[in-house]
Amino acid sequence: MENLDSLKATELRLALPGTEEGAPPASGRACKRLSPEAGDGGGGAATPPSKAQVVGWPPIRSYRKSYLEEKKNAETFVKVSMDGAPYLRKIDLGVHRGYKELRESLVGMFKCFSLGFSSTEGGCSSEYAIAYEDKDGDWMLAGDVPWEMFASSCKKLRIMKWAEARGLGSSS
Amino acid sequence: MTYFPEEVVEHIFDFLTSHRDRNTVSLVCKAWYRVERLSRRNVFIGNCYAVKPGTLVSRFPRIRSLKLKGKPHFADFNLVPPGWGANALPWVEAIARGCPNLEELHLKRMVISDECLELLARSFPNFRALVLVSCEGFSTDGLAAIATHCKWLRELDLHENEVDDRGEWISCFPDSCTSLVSLNFACLKGEVNALALERLVTRCTNLQSLRLSSAVSLETLSRVILRGPQLRDLGTGSYVHDPRSEPYLNLASAFMACKSLRSLSGFWEVTAQCLPAVYPICSNLTTLNLSYAASIQGTELIKMIRHSRKLQSLWVLDLIGDRGLCVVASTCKELQELRVFPSDPSGDGSAASVTEEGLLSVSMGCPKLHSILYFCRQMTNAALIDVAKNCPRFTRFRLCVLDPRKPDPLTSRPLDEGFGAIVRSCRELRRLSVSGLLTDKVFHYIGRYAQKLEMLSVAFAGESDRGMQELMEGCRRLRKLEIRDCPFGDAALLKDADKYETMRSLWMSSCDVTLQACQALAAKMPRLNVEVISDDGDFAGGAVCQVEKLYVYRTVAGPRDDAPAYVWTL
Numbered sequence: 070m071e072n073l074d075s076l077k078a079t080e081l082r083l084a085l086p087g088t089e090e091g092a093p094p095a096s097g098r099a100c101k102r103l104s105p106e107a108g109d110g111g112g113g114a115a116t117p118p119s120k121a122q123v124v125g126w127p128p129i130r131s132y133r134k135s136y137l138e139e140k141k142n143a144e145t146f147v148k149v150s151m152d153g154a155p156y157l158r159k160i161d162l163g164v165h166r167g168y169k170e171l172r173e174s175l176v177g178m179f180k181c182f183s184l185g186f187s188s189t190e191g192g193c194s195s196e197y198a199i200a201y202e203d204k205d206g207d208w209m210l211a212g213d214v215p216w217e218m219f220a221s222s223c224k225k226l227r228i229m230k231w232a233e234a235r236g237l238g239s240s241s
Numbered sequence: 242m243t244y245f246p247e248e249v250v251e252h253i254f255d256f257l258t259s260h261r262d263r264n265t266v267s268l269v270c271k272a273w274y275r276v277e278r279l280s281r282r283n284v285f286i287g288n289c290y291a292v293k294p295g296t297l298v299s300r301f302p303r304i305r306s307l308k309l310k311g312k313p314h315f316a317d318f319n320l321v322p323p324g325w326g327a328n329a330l331p332w333v334e335a336i337a338r339g340c341p342n343l344e345e346l347h348l349k350r351m352v353i354s355d356e357c358l359e360l361l362a363r364s365f366p367n368f369r370a371l372v373l374v375s376c377e378g379f380s381t382d383g384l385a386a387i388a389t390h391c392k393w394l395r396e397l398d399l400h401e402n403e404v405d406d407r408g409e410w411i412s413c414f415p416d417s418c419t420s421l422v423s424l425n426f427a428c429l430k431g432e433v434n435a436l437a438l439e440r441l442v443t444r445c446t447n448l449q450s451l452r453l454s455s456a457v458s459l460e461t462l463s464r465v466i467l468r469g470p471q472l473r474d475l476g477t478g479s480y481v482h483d484p485r486s487e488p489y490l491n492l493a494s495a496f497m498a499c500k501s502l503r504s505l506s507g508f509w510e511v512t513a514q515c516l517p518a519v520y521p522i523c524s525n526l527t528t529l530n531l532s533y534a535a536s537i538q539g540t541e542l543i544k545m546i547r548h549s550r551k552l553q554s555l556w557v558l559d560l561i562g563d564r565g566l567c568v569v570a571s572t573c574k575e576l577q578e579l580r581v582f583p584s585d586p587s588g589d590g591s592a593a594s595v596t597e598e599g600l601l602s603v604s605m606g607c608p609k610l611h612s613i614l615y616f617c618r619q620m621t622n623a624a625l626i627d628v629a630k631n632c633p634r635f636t637r638f639r640l641c642v643l644d645p646r647k648p649d650p651l652t653s654r655p656l657d658e659g660f661g662a663i664v665r666s667c668r669e670l671r672r673l674s675v676s677g678l679l680t681d682k683v684f685h686y687i688g689r690y691a692q693k694l695e696m697l698s699v700a701f702a703g704e705s706d707r708g709m710q711e712l713m714e715g716c717r718r719l720r721k722l723e724i725r726d727c728p729f730g731d732a733a734l735l736k737d738a739d740k741y742e743t744m745r746s747l748w749m750s751s752c753d754v755t756l757q758a759c760q761a762l763a764a765k766m767p768r769l770n771v772e773v774i775s776d777d778g779d780f781a782g783g784a785v786c787q788v789e790k791l792y793v794y795r796t797v798a799g800p801r802d803d804a805p806a807y808v809w810t811l
Contacts, residue, residue, distance in 0.1 A: 125318035125725070127586050127616060127643050128674075128700070130375060132401040132428065133532070134586055140535045141585065163536075164481060164512050 145220070147201075149175065151228040154182045162220045168212055172199065175228065200227045247272075251280045260285050279303060286310070287745050289351065290770065293798045294332045298339030305344045306370075307336065311351035313748050313792055314698075315723055317375060320750055320790070322776055324805045329353040329376075330360075337364035345370040345396075352376065358383030362390035369420075370396035380405035381431060388413040396423040406431030411438050421445040425452035427476045427507065435461040443468045452476025455509035463492035470498045474528075477507035484514040493518035506530035506556075513541050523548035527575075532556040532582045539593065543568050553577045553609075558584040559595045559616060566599030570606025578612040579603060583643060594643075597624035604631040611669075612637040620677055621649045625659025629666035638663055639674035645701040645726070648678040655679050661686035664694075674698040681708035688715025696721040709733035713740055723748040731758035734791075738765050746794040750774075754791055757784040762793070763811035770796050771811045778807040 145163030158178045165171045199211040202225040211219060211226075245253075254277055257263050267277040283306040286292060297307075311327025313320075329351045336343050343365045353376055361368070368391045381404065387397065388410055412434045414421075421441070426433075433456045442448060442465050449472060453462065457478025466472070482489045492515075496502075502522050511534055523529075526549050531537060535558060537545075542561045546552075552573040559581055561569075569576065581599070585592035595617045601624045603610060611634045620642050640660075648655055656677040664670060664687050671693055675683060679702035687694065688711035695718055703709065709729040712722070713736055721744065730753035741747055741762075756773065763771035773780070774790035800810040 123645065125315065125320045126645065126700070127583055127641055128315075128318045128698070129582060129586055129616075130317045130401055131319050132375070132403065133582065136533060137535060137584065137586060163510065166483070170483070 147223055147226055149178065149226040149228065151179050151182065152230060152233075154179060160226065162223060165220075167216045168219075171211075175199065175226075179228065196231060197228050198231050200229055201225060202227075247276050250276045254280055282306060284308070288794050288796070289327055289332070290798060290801050291745075291794065291796045294335035295339075296798070297332075298335050302340055303342065304336075304340050305342055306347070307332075307343065307345070308347040308349075309351060310349045313723070313746060314350075314721070315725065315748055315750070316350055320725070322774070322805075322807060325774075325808065326801065326803050326805070327351045328803065330357045333357050333361050333364070337361075341365060342367055344368055345372075347372040347374075348376055349374040350376065352378040353383070354378050355380055355383035355386070359386040362386045365391075367393060369393050370398075372396065372398040372400070373402050374400040375402065377403040380407045381410045381429070382407050384426075385410040385413040388418075389415065392417070393420050394418065395420050397421070398423055398425040399428055400425065401428050404429055408432070409434045409437075411441060414441050416440075416444070419444045419446070422447050423450035423474075424448065425450065425476065426454050427452040429454040429456070431456060433457050433461075433478075435464075439464050439468060446471075448472065450474035450504075452506060453478035455479045458482075459492060459515065460488040463488050463495050466492070466495040466499060470495075471501055472499060473501050474504035475499075475502055475506070476530075477505075478509065480508050480511045480515060482512055482515055484512065489515055489518065496522050500525075502526070504528035504530075506533075508534035508537060511536045513537065516541055516545065519545065520548045525551065527551055527553045529554070530556040532558055532580065534558065535560070535584055539565050546572055549573065551575055554579075556580040556582070558582050560584050560593050561595070561599075562593055563595055563599040563602070566595060567602045567606075570602040573607060575609060576603070576607040577609050579607075579610060580614040581616055582614075583616040586643075594618040597621045600624060600640075601627055601631075604628040609634075611635055614639045614641075616641045616643060618643055619647060619650050620656060620659065621651050622654065622656060622659035622662075623649075623651065625656065626662040629659075629662035633666045634669065635663070635667040636669050637672040638667065638670060639672065639698070640676055641674065642677040645676070646678045655682070657682040657686065661690075664690040668693065670694055672696045675702060676700060680704050681711070684708035685711045688712045691716055693718055695719065697723070699724045699727055701726045703727045703729060706730055706733035706736075710736045713737045719743075720745045722746075724750070724752060726751040728753055731755055734758050735762060738762055741766060741769050741793055742795050744795065746792065748790075748792050749788075750790040752787075752791075754788050755785050756780075756782070756788055759788055759791060760784070760811050768795060768797070770794055770800055772804065773809045773811060775807055775809070780809055 146159045146161050149158045149160050160174060160178065165174065200208050201211050201219070201223045202208055203222045204224065250273065254263065254266060257266065263277060263281060267274045278300050280303070281301045282304060284297065284301055284304050285308045286297070287310050289309050289311045309332060312325060315321065316325070327350060329348055337360060341364065344367050346361065353373065358379055371387060387394070406429065409432055433454060435457070438457070438461065442451065448469050451465070451469065451472055451474070453476055455478055459480055459482040462478055466475070496518055499522060503526060505519070505522065505526055505528070508531060516537070523545055529549055529552055531542065537560070539560050539562045542557065543565050546565065546568050550572055553575050555569065555573065555576060555578070557580070561581070581595055583594070597617065597620045600615055600617070604627070610632055613635065620640060657680055660675050660679070660683050664673070670691055673687070673691065673694055681704045684703060687697070694716045697712070697716070697719065706729055709724070710733050729749065734749070734754050735758055759771050759773055763769070770793070772792045773788050774792065776789060804810055
């Protein structure tokens with residue numbers, strides 16, 4: 070096992086510099102208790118270990134924990150902006166099955182602004198196009214790739230006039 | 242009783258259903274020992290290393306049902322490194338040789354490989370029930386073997402296991418399989434053949450319990466329910482669909498036909514607008530498990546609860562909020578068990594959560610409540626004292642304040658008095674988990690008042706050895722004690738070494754126990770296995786170095802021979 074004193078000298082702590090740690094249990098071994106990614110030491114009794122970094126805490130079964138963490142990371146709500154609308158909306162891509170459904174939802178959200186964004190059959194709009202920002206930060210026209218691919222890479226949506234949209238789709 | 246022939250004694254023993262009673266009669270005399278062992282059908286082994294498989298088989302050659310538990314409880318929270326042990330294979334091999342009439346196997350926190358499942362499937366012609374809880378080491382290939390070979394399978398229950406997905410296996414149930422009563426594969430992630438599933442449900446007319454995985458769509462669900470209107474327990478798959486579509490409308494009418502449904506779970510993903518289909522069933526439900534439904538928001542949860550007046554058991558995420566728990570309190574007057582899980586376990590505290598208010602309202606509104614698991618952001622002594630007054634009937638009380646060592650926010654004091662009130666008031670308490678800021682005082686209270694306590698979990702609590710010593714002195718019925726990150730050291734460990742033989746096990750991690758003390762304990766108590774775990778396999782620190790993890794358990798099997806390099810049995 071490492072020499073605890075030398076470990077203490079280089080240990081990063083949550084407490085203020087110059088303060089002595091209280092007598093928390095096993096303060097010198099705090100590093101072992103934390104997951105490898107954690108940079109901070111355990112700190113004294115006044116500064117409880119950040120819960121995100123304490124191994125095995127909170128005490129929920131790993132199956133349940135990994136399920137919830139997956140769900141959190143699969144953030145499916147994206148912001149939608151529309152040129153001319155005073156504020157943005159958020160839409161859950163996860164509950165839509167395809168582009169048609171998405172378009173219908175968007176129409177429902179934005180028709181109150183009377184900007185002429187109306188639904189048409191076949192997804193080909195008269196005046197507006199739906200663009201999205203993908204994982205790489207590029208703005209793309211929605212509809213080219215299969216829905217699942219789109220849903221997993223879409224970070225933001227923007228409803229823009231066709232005139233502007235003509236500039237999209239070019240390579241980044 | 243010695244005047245009676247053995248068959249009569251055996252017949253009398255048949256009326257003894259509890260393990261403890263049967264264990265007791267076997268101690269009376271040699272004749273009774275023999276009758277008992279030859280007629281024993283069910284055996285429960287709480288620690289698979291307490292006894293050797295061969296011993297089980299030679300003493301009880303006629304068992305039909307075995308329940309085994311393997312790894313220590315804290316293994317559920319990743320505190321036990323992989324490869325620790327608890328392998329099912331030696332057990333299955335031994336029983337395959339000695340007890341071919343095995344019908345049921347129930348494993349918890351054990352490692353079971355596909356080869357072992359295959360051996361199981363082929364060795365026992367009357368095999369009827371396999372229950373795996375929190376296990377690992379197998380894949381869908383092993384499940385395929387079970388489905389293929391177990392002709393009389395009635396129950397296959399997979400609960401929160403880590404299973405490798407190697408392909409579809411439901412289609413492996415042969416057409417001749419019609420005996421299923423319970424099928425639970427909710428924890429699987431892989432593809433499911435919808436047609437095979439539908440056919441299976443159709444031909445298994447006795448099916449009462451069906452829990453689907455998230456790979457099963459809402460459309461499949463509606464077709465499956467149509468085939469199984471007699472179901473009593475249902476776990477939905479993915480509950481996502483367009484509420485205006487035909488499959489959803491079919492589902493709604495299929496649900497109306499399910500008059501026997503009493504238990505509902507699942508809801509892995511949810512379209513909120515599809516929930517109303519479930520409302521007609523809610524009024525008959527006694528069990529509702531929404532603890533995986535991370536996409537159902539508080540308001541929708543409340544709507545479901547309002548329809549569920551007959552609930553006896555409710556598992557839910559903290560998305561329900563204190564407000565939702567208030568609704569539970571006013572609606573669910575039959576509630577006996579409540580579990581509130583954290584929806585954002587590693588989060589920074591900004592997400593929705595519950596506080597002492599939710600617990601308090603439930604304690605006031607639900608007179609039959611006796612079992613609770615509650616993850617919350619904060620707790621106060623005042624609330625706990627009131628909860629103790631309102632619910633003196635708690636048998637299980639597990640409270641987890643998410644911030645370790647968090648004091649009562651109103652008074653900034655430790656939660657000693659609150660928990661003290663709980664143990665003083667709840668005389669039947671058998672299981673307790675404590676959390677928040679706690680001094681030695683709480684252990685004084687537990688030792689003094691919790692006379693029926695059998696299992697205690699402690700984390701980030703206490704100030705000195707005295708705490709643990711008072712526990713050990715006081716709780717006479719204690720069987721399982723698990724402690725992490727507490728300042729308990731050698732004096733506490735060695736205070737009452739004999740007591741460990743009356744317990745199933747002791748776990749201590751990140752405490753102040755030295756190797757020397759563990760060695761002393763091992764030397765004094767030969768019938769205990771004292772196992773020291775060092776995560777990186779390094780034991781070079783010497784006798785005075787602190788032990789990372791310690792697991793002590795009573796055993797008649799001696800030190801185990803399958804311990805990995807990072808476990809040192811002293």
